[in-house]
Amino acid sequence: MRKREGNKEQAILDAAVKVFAQHGYHRAKISSIAEHAKVATGSIYLYYRDKENILLTIFDRFWTTLTAELHIIVKRTDIHPTEKLDLVIDAFFKMFIANSSLATVFVNEQNHLVKDKRSNVAKQFENYLDIAEEIIREGVRKGQFNPDIDIKLFRHYIIGGIRTVLQYWAQQPNTLSLDRICNNVKYFSKNGLLIK
């Protein structure tokens, strides 16, 4: 027998994130991903059924990781919903600190994947939002969050806001501090623009 040398599966995934970020999914060429991953074009197909499957794998891992972290945060009883919200936002940003290309791919391709309601990504995303919603409901119950807002809308709004500031950051990851962005987002979401 022959053993697989190195972790080509991961190398392809990493390369794909870079190439997808640079050109967008549809313009990204398999041959270019192969080149970046230092494998032959055909080798890609030993690890992934097709091009779409590469993108799906990227998102699958993304949401699986994030959902696991969210679960832990939601279950905690030692902190207030306000702090939980902070932690969720932290966790979200943390995913991108080491990998700004992932932010770009997330921002640009998430929508297309979610559109297909049968896709696993759509389910994972819905599931994530449902769990996160529980934090908001807890905040409302405890009289800390405004009960009049539409929770479903708010959760979309904040995710969208984050997506876009991330993209802004990903364009110049070295001159902008993700920490600063993260803190601003926490502030916006809780306090808005007005002075109290």
Next chain:
Amino acid sequence: MRKREGNKEQAILDAAVKVFAQHGYHRAKISSIAEHAKVATGSIYLYYRDKENILLTIFDRFWTTLTAELHIIVKRTDIHPTEKLDLVIDAFFKMFIANSSLATVFVNEQNHLVKDKRSNVAKQFENYLDIAEEIIREGVRKGQFNPDIDIKLFRHYIIGGIRTVLQYWAQQPNTLSLDRICNNVKYFSKNGLLIK
């Protein structure tokens, strides 16, 4: 001579918005746009250089309209920055009331276009944000808006939030009231989640 019958240019644009919304720009077929617009495939090329040019025209008109309205709002002296912000958000939503497909196209394709810094869409968008920023600065000057927030970040955040709630709406435009969404967005942006 022969005259052009009907407004094919507009018909193609309208059809393209629908088809781009349904399948995304890259999967959208010129032949399908032609079919929807009730013209022959080749006729598209009498009005638009290529496929990309159709998308660019859609966005060009979108931002031109919106920027004109923004100008008027910013210049007003009879209302407070808070109310100006409301009007800007109103104007934004108004663009989509009659055309939910446009919302989807906006949400999905804007990023890709803006990525190309030389594109006119990128310039128009930057210009729009710059003008809108003036409202925030006015609010800060007048002691109504929090001076500690990062304005550039905030403007991306709110645009992103709006984009995403619009997409949420576009998925089921008949069951969700755009008015309600618009009001929530105004509230989120000004007050955030916390009870005062």
Next chain:
DNA sequence: ATTATAATTGAATAATGATTCATTATTCAT
């Protein structure tokens, strides 16, 4: 009614790039 001009058509072409597969290379059990 005829002709010149421009608009329109849609089948044919061309380009692109995902996927396949015949071939070659590498590993390991014997």
Next chain:
DNA sequence: ATGAATAATGAATCATTATTCAATTATAAT
């Protein structure tokens, strides 16, 4: 050292669609 068995290669194939263009049709001026 040998030869299964699997991994890897990348040029060839195939499918898809944007774009072109020769032919056709409609309009208006004469």
